[in-house]
Amino acid sequence: MTNWKNLDTLDSYKALKACKGSVDLTTVMAGESGADRAKNYSVPMAEKLTYNFAAKEVDDTVLEKLAALAKEAELVDKFQELYNGAVINTGENRLVLHQMTRGQLGEPVKADGVDKRTFYVEQQNRIAEFANKVHNGEITNAAGEKFTTVVQIGIGGSDLGPRAMYLALENWAKKNGTFKMDAKFISNVDPDDAAAVLASTDVAHAIFVLVSKSGTTLETLTNESFVKDALAKAGLDASKHMIAVTSETSPLAKSDDYLAAFFMDDYIGGRYSSTSAVGGAVLSLAFGPDVFARFLNGAAAEDETAKNTDIRKNPAMLDALIGVYERNVLGYPATTVLPYSQALSRFPAHLQQLDMESNGKSVNRFGEPVDYPTGPVLFGEPGTNGQHSFYQLLHQGTDIVPLQFIAFKNSQIGTDVEIQGSTSQKKLCANVAAQIVAFACGKKDENSNKNFKGGRPSSIIIGEQLDPETLGALLAHFENKVMFQGFLWNINSFDQEGVQLGKVLAKKVLAHETDGALKVFSDLLNI
Numbered sequence: 001m002t003n004w005k006n007l008d009t010l011d012s013y014k015a016l017k018a019c020k021g022s023v024d025l026t027t028v029m030a031g032e033s034g035a036d037r038a039k040n041y042s043v044p045m046a047e048k049l050t051y052n053f054a055a056k057e058v059d060d061t062v063l064e065k066l067a068a069l070a071k072e073a074e075l076v077d078k079f080q081e082l083y084n085g086a087v088i089n090t091g092e093n094r095l096v097l098h099q100m101t102r103g104q105l106g107e108p109v110k111a112d113g114v115d116k117r118t119f120y121v122e123q124q125n126r127i128a129e130f131a132n133k134v135h136n137g138e139i140t141n142a143a144g145e146k147f148t149t150v151v152q153i154g155i156g157g158s159d160l161g162p163r164a165m166y167l168a169l170e171n172w173a174k175k176n177g178t179f180k181m182d183a184k185f186i187s188n189v190d191p192d193d194a195a196a197v198l199a200s201t202d203v204a205h206a207i208f209v210l211v212s213k214s215g216t217t218l219e220t221l222t223n224e225s226f227v228k229d230a231l232a233k234a235g236l237d238a239s240k241h242m243i244a245v246t247s248e249t250s251p252l253a254k255s256d257d258y259l260a261a262f263f264m265d266d267y268i269g270g271r272y273s274s275t276s277a278v279g280g281a282v283l284s285l286a287f288g289p290d291v292f293a294r295f296l297n298g299a300a301a302e303d304e305t306a307k308n309t310d311i312r313k314n315p316a317m318l319d320a321l322i323g324v325y326e327r328n329v330l331g332y333p334a335t336t337v338l339p340y341s342q343a344l345s346r347f348p349a350h351l352q353q354l355d356m357e358s359n360g361k362s363v364n365r366f367g368e369p370v371d372y373p374t375g376p377v378l379f380g381e382p383g384t385n386g387q388h389s390f391y392q393l394l395h396q397g398t399d400i401v402p403l404q405f406i407a408f409k410n411s412q413i414g415t416d417v418e419i420q421g422s423t424s425q426k427k428l429c430a431n432v433a434a435q436i437v438a439f440a441c442g443k444k445d446e447n448s449n450k451n452f453k454g455g456r457p458s459s460i461i462i463g464e465q466l467d468p469e470t471l472g473a474l475l476a477h478f479e480n481k482v483m484f485q486g487f488l489w490n491i492n493s494f495d496q497e498g499v500q501l502g503k504v505l506a507k508k509v510l511a512h513e514t515d516g517a518l519k520v521f522s523d524l525l526n527i
């Protein structure tokens with residue numbers, strides 16, 4: 001059994017604090033020293049990805065201290081406990097098993113009377129069989145015609161991850177001949193969301209995937225009714241057009257309203273559910289089950305790296321440790337993820353939920369307040385677009401915001417042109433290389449307005465091409481990073497009580513049970 005201790009009680013953390021200010025990026029990233037760091041401060045990930053941390057404010061001494069912290073905080077042992085079935089989600093008294101949707105990292109885990117790995121594989125097989133039947137026309141609409149579009153209805157973890165993954169692979173699948181069906185998504189309770197998606201969808205040939213782990217989310221149930229209404233108006237039987245993905249204990253699980261139902265369980269948090277049936281249904285329908293399986297393999301391979309006790313061989317743990325050093329020792333309040341890949345346009349939105357819903361906590365695993373900062377604010381956009389938008393603050397603003405770049409050597413579609421001596425892909429990659437050095441080294445100018453102080457840390461994940469395996473590895477990397485940071489902060493990264501209060505008050509507003517400011521705002525909004 002491991003010891004769960006607050007970060008500020010660990011001796012290795014106290015030693016780490018002494019390193020503050022010891023690495024000046026403007027110096028170490030210049031000249032030969034910068035070249036050496038760029039070569040050596042790099043850790044292999046799965047699927048030919050690498051995590052390069054040359055432009056982080058660390059050196060061999062800081063790395064030694066981070067390794068000591070990893071050891072004292074028993075990070076890898078805690079991960080081992082997690083995948084072997086300990087009740088890591090203390091707030092909700094649950095196991096945490098999302099990694100098991102893509103592989104068996106340790107011992108078999110039995111819960112609810114079944115072997116959990118067997119359960120997840122069974123669901124994958126059921127989804128694969130269903131998707132194949134839709135693709136080959138064994139499952140059709142009432143007129144015997146093939147379904148051409150899949151529309152996912154869900155919100156939060158039942159939307160962001162699957163949507164980001166779909167967008168990440170859409171062009172790759174089209175290029176590689178595995179694209180089967182268009183996917184669309186309805187999430188917001190804003191009626192304009194459902195109405196716009198439905199208006200652009202041939203509902204007679206659409207299969208709707210209702211995704212809700214709890215089966216009780218107001219937005220999702222409302223949108224389900226919205227869609228059912230549209231189907232009825234088109235003279236269609238909703239139960240022949242809808243499947244459900246939910247947990248076996250949810251109210252949806254037993255309903256006859258669906259063509260089929262696929263299951264996840266309480267041991268997979270919504271924001272960790274992309275590799276479960278939640279992502280599995282839509283991605284298998286859109287791209288075929290083989291592509292989904294390849295995505296899972298990439299995630300499984302990356303999970304394996306997270307078992308390594310050596311920080312130079314465990315990229316997620318190293319990334320997590322550097323992030324905690326930046327947050328707690330260097331005092332940086334935010335972080336940004338900048339994929340130089342248009343296909344990853346919604347990946348930062350997914351990471352916002354993954355990171356902030358997991359680690360936005362003020363009490364430790366035992367419910368006691370912690371008196372150190374926990375999860376940072378996370379935001380992001382694809383580059384180069386971000387460069388023409390908010391990078392100004394990142395380069396010259398008063399806050400230092402650590403950056404996390406992601407880039408691939410090759411584009412997905414492969415269509416490119418050479419203009420002024422370089423392709424668009426080369427221009428994209430040239431920009432990310434330039435940004436790393438510009439942020440780290442800065443540039444002196446006598447005109448203070450044009451002066452770049454530098455000293456702004458970044459890391460970069462570099463891959464060959466964004467394909468199903470690399471996407472799986474990338475997703476698992478961030479999930480595992482968030483998990484290790486939660487361990488370091490001694491918080492429970494797997495519940496989300498902070499989303500409840502707003503939901504309760506919204507219900508009161510709708511029931512007109514308001515007074516004070518709530519009443520005034522209800523009136524102002526004409527509710």
Ligand SMILES: O=P(O)(O)OC[C@H]1O[C@H](O)[C@H](O)[C@@H](O)[C@@H]1O
Nearest residue numbers: 156157158212213214217270499
């Ligand atoms: O999948 P569902 O049960 O419908 O939940 C959808 C989402 O809503 C909740 O409010 C939580 O904040 C999220 O963690 C969750 O992913």
